[in-house]
Amino acid sequence: MNLKETIYKRQSIRKYDKTPLAEETLEEIRHFIDNAAVLNPDIEWSYDIVGRDNVRTLQRFKAPHYILIFSQPKDNYLQNVGFIFQQADLFLQSRGIGSCWIGAGGPKKYENPNHGQEYIIMIAFGNPQGELYRNSSQFRRKIICEISDERDSKLIPARLAPSATNSQTWYFTHNDDGSYNLYRNRPKFRLNKKTDVWNQVDMGIALAHMYVANEESFKFASEGHHEKLSGKVFEGTFTI
Ligand SMILES: Cc1cc2nc3c(=O)[nH]c(=O)nc-3n(C[C@H](O)[C@H](O)[C@H](O)COP(=O)(O)O)c2cc1C
Missing domain, CATH: 3.40.109.30 (putative nitroreductase (tm1586), domain 2)
Structure with missing residues (x-):
């Protein structure tokens, strides 16, 4: 399924198989994010893919992976982050991987190497337990x-x-x-x-x-x- 088709099928996934994805798959995801379109090219942003030990969430569910998202706090940076990482959400789901934006939470025992950038939000992801797509x-x-x-x-x-x-x-x-x-x-x-x-x-x-x-x-x-x-x-x- 391509990204456009995924718009009509995706849903937030809150039940995951604990098994981590293959390193090759994580590399593909990084490659996609690194090449995603941006809204504002003047804003520096970064991300890291971490495991469940590096996040605190208010959710009862856990995923094997999380994308921690950081940005310089300037101009329309929050829009910019939403724009870039929703493409990632669609990419994950188009590849059969479940995902869910997580606002309620943050990094744990984690230091962002990009000083001057703030932690904004994260996306949980991994193989879904149950149906990935909705009609x-x-x-x-x-x-x-x-x-x-x-x-x-x-x-x-x-x-x-x-x-x-x-x-x-x-x-x-x-x-x-x-x-x-x-x-x-x-x-x-x-x-x-x-x-x-x-x-x-x-x-x-x-x-x-x-x-x-x-x-x-x-x-x-x-x-x-x-x-x-x-x-x-x-x-x-x-x-x-
Ligand atoms: C910015 C943002 C923050 C969110 N934070 C959470 C969260 O903390 N916990 C959660 O379970 N879902 C969270 N969600 C998922 C939404 O609840 C979900 O996208 C919405 O209910 C629509 O459902 P759908 O994604 O299945 O279409 C968040 C979504 C967005 C876009």
Whole structure:
């Protein structure tokens, strides 16, 4: 299955076979991440693949591997991380490997060699125990009209994107020139600082799905003409 097809099948996996993946497979994953598309080339970021002893999570489940993700904290770095690593999530699942973004947790007994970069988030992965893919009726997602000013099936890849606590805080508007603006719903009440971080990562994740579905034509800019919408934060403009 290719990455585009995986958008319509993927799901977060929370049950793993404890057996580690072959080193060759981990190398393939590193190769994919090292060559993934970025939103903002001016931001330095890095990652490391570690085992379960190097993470603390609030989850009851454990995976044999985790991608710890770090970035320079500048510009749209949270979007950038979501964009890069959602491609990795799709790659893993396209290769039959289960994965799940993990916001609630962090590195343990681990020192990041890239000083000046902050720990952002991680992705658990490994061979799934049970079904890896879901069928389209199993997606729990908002309908297009709730996430867009127009009914537009071209937005389905973004609609199916994963988000922290499945919050789907994205909102799309259409411009006269055919481009789209992306907004993030400002939370009605702020649960904690982490929610804000995760929701910005979510924006990059939705953009990654739009990119993968329109690889040849996708273009993004974080600045651009936009209307101010009440209760929403402008996140950028893109064409597909
Ligand atoms: C930024 C982010 C953080 C997440 N954090 C967690 C987490 O800490 N624990 C967890 O079990 N799932 C986590 N998830 C997975 C979401 O709960 C999941 O993507 C969402 O409910 C949609 O389900 P699906 O991925 O199966 O389509 C996270 C997802 C994202 C995008």
